[in-house]
Amino acid sequence: TTHLVWLRNDLRVNDNLALHAACRDSDAKVIALYLATPAQWQQHDMSPKQAAFIHASLLQVQRALAERGIELHYQACHAFSDSVDALLQFCAKQQVDQLFYNYQYEVNERQRDAEAEKRLDDAGVICQGFDDSLLLPPGSVQSGDRSMYKVFTPFSKAFVRRLQQGLPECVPAPKAREGAPLKASPIPAFDYPTEDFDQDLFPPGEAAALKRLRHFATQPVIDYPAKRDLPALDATSRLSVYLATGVLSPRQCLHRVLHEHPDALDNSRAFTWLNELIWREFYRHLLVAWPALCRHKPFIDWTRNVEWQRNDAHFDAWKAGKTGYPIVDAAMRQMKALGWMHNRLRMITASFLVKDLLIDWREGERYFMQQLIDGDLAANNGGWQWAASTGTDAAPYFRIFNPTTQGERFDEKGDFIRHYLPELAGVPDSDIHQPHVWAEKHHKKLDYPAPIVDHKVARKKTLDAFERAKSAA
Ligand code: FAD
Helix, strand or coil: CEEEEEECCCCCCCCCHHHHHHCCCCCCEEEEEEEECHHHHHHCCCCHHHHHHHHHHHHHHHHHHHHCCCEEEEEECCCHHHHHHHHHHHHHHCCCCEEEEECCCCHHHHHHHHHHHHHHHHCCCEEEEECCCCCCCCCCCCCCCCCCCCCHHHHHHHHHHHHHHCCCCCCCCCCCCCCCCCCCCCCCCCCCCCCCCCCCCCCCCHHHHHHHHHHHCCCHHHHHHHHCCCCCCCCCCCCHHHHHHCCCCHHHHHHHHHHHCCCCCCCCCCHHHHHHHHHHHHHHHHHHHCHHHHHCCCCCHHHHHCCCCCCHHHHHHHHHCCCCCHHHHHHHHHHHHHCCCCHHHHHHHHHHHHHHCCCCHHHHHHHHHHHCCCCCHHHHHHHHHHHCCCCCCCCCCCCCCCHHHHHHHHCCCCHHHHHHCHHHCCCCHHHCCCHHHHHHHCCCCCCCCCCCCCHHHHHHHHHHHHHHHHHHC
16 A cells, blocks of 8 residues: 655654654555645745745755655645645555645645545545644634633633643654665755745754754743843744744644653743743634634724725835834844744834834735745734734734833843844944934934834824724724
8 A cells, every 4th residue: 555645834754643644554655745836835925935944844854754765756836726636646646545644724725635635535545634733633722612712811721731631742753664765856946936044043954943942941941931022132942933834843842841841831930931832822723713814804803994004115114124113123124134033023013013104914914924934824813913903812902012112121232223233333222222312412323214103193093093993893
């Protein structure tokens, strides 16, 4: 018999549920397939840095599979619909008896998989899907009335209770099969724009991801609650790209932290970080409960009525990091440079776009996807809707970040700001969050803009817009 593993967002050999299941029968011939879908990626706004990261990770997983006697086949298609045709043809040609794959939860992905399963079933191929990218499957953590939680904290509490009843186990990488090792044939470049990324910061492949995880799970995870909000420090795990592309699994993260800190689920300091993994689960579970979230719909319906402003000059200034608010600008330039932005800064910049510029959150959501190496629909949509006060568990719309005081709180001396805004190198610490005031007072000329909006005025305008929308509902 021939078993096919259809690799997608699970580019690893360790703790890969579909791969593990496919290899259980030691007599089966196991092959793997990756189908590139650049037209679909374009439609999903995948960033060129993420495409480059995926390509590099694919080469590594191909090598790891070849060492184990599993050949990875590669084929370029256009959109998801073409990939289903290609999958069917491949299965026929290779006489595949069983298909193994790990679920994806976004609507287009689910539609593709439903179609693939139906057509393969007609063709006599048995399909098995796995909830691999999550600690607990969607729908398995519900409130008393058997519906998905709309607020994070009770979800997290119920989630932890579930984990305490039994942990999802990690499965090992498959053993070498007959014929191993194979020679890996070259995988051509994607027909998609790619962009270099910082390989020291985000070395591709699972060995690098596991190394980073092992290090982070020692002392840094304990220091995380105290340092996580300070963007000048390297105090967060920086594992998001690996989790978003499936180079690493959340089970590996959980077990590694528990290995180092066995009490991590019992409200120890290490729990703060595990709780971030539970945020990741929350947003994915939500996508399944409310698929409309994949279709640009706000979770809170009346927020549809907010009259957003179209202002290209403001939008461009935000994208370029030239709003005149140093913490916002440094953050936007960090994203441009690395394809990654610190979580506190994602909140500040998202809030600024929506609440200070009154620009539709969907514009920002889209731009983030186009830039981020760790772009992930569920987390990105969740983060944007949270910041825009349109989502589940959102901050109420009248709670609006002040970009100047956020900077003062989280980058007090401006270390982070100066790193990305060298034009502010000469501004003293005490004035770094309002350089235009300092420049005016001391008759200095700065190559840096004055604020493009007055926060107080903008805040009032936004409150009015939300109030009008609410009363119109
Ligand atoms: P750590 O602080 O070390 O957290 C560990 C892991 O937990 C992360 O790698 C990530 O997988 C998960 N995680 C952490 N915070 C969140 C969160 N709020 N929601 C969901 N998962 C979380 N994360 C993405 O992975 N992709 C995105 O496209 C994305 N877009 C965002 C947009 C906005 C507006 C906001 C506010 C947040 C967004 N996040 C996104 C969540 C978060 O900012 C990043 O996951 C985090 O900054 C990645 O850095 P890290 O790996 O060092 O995180």
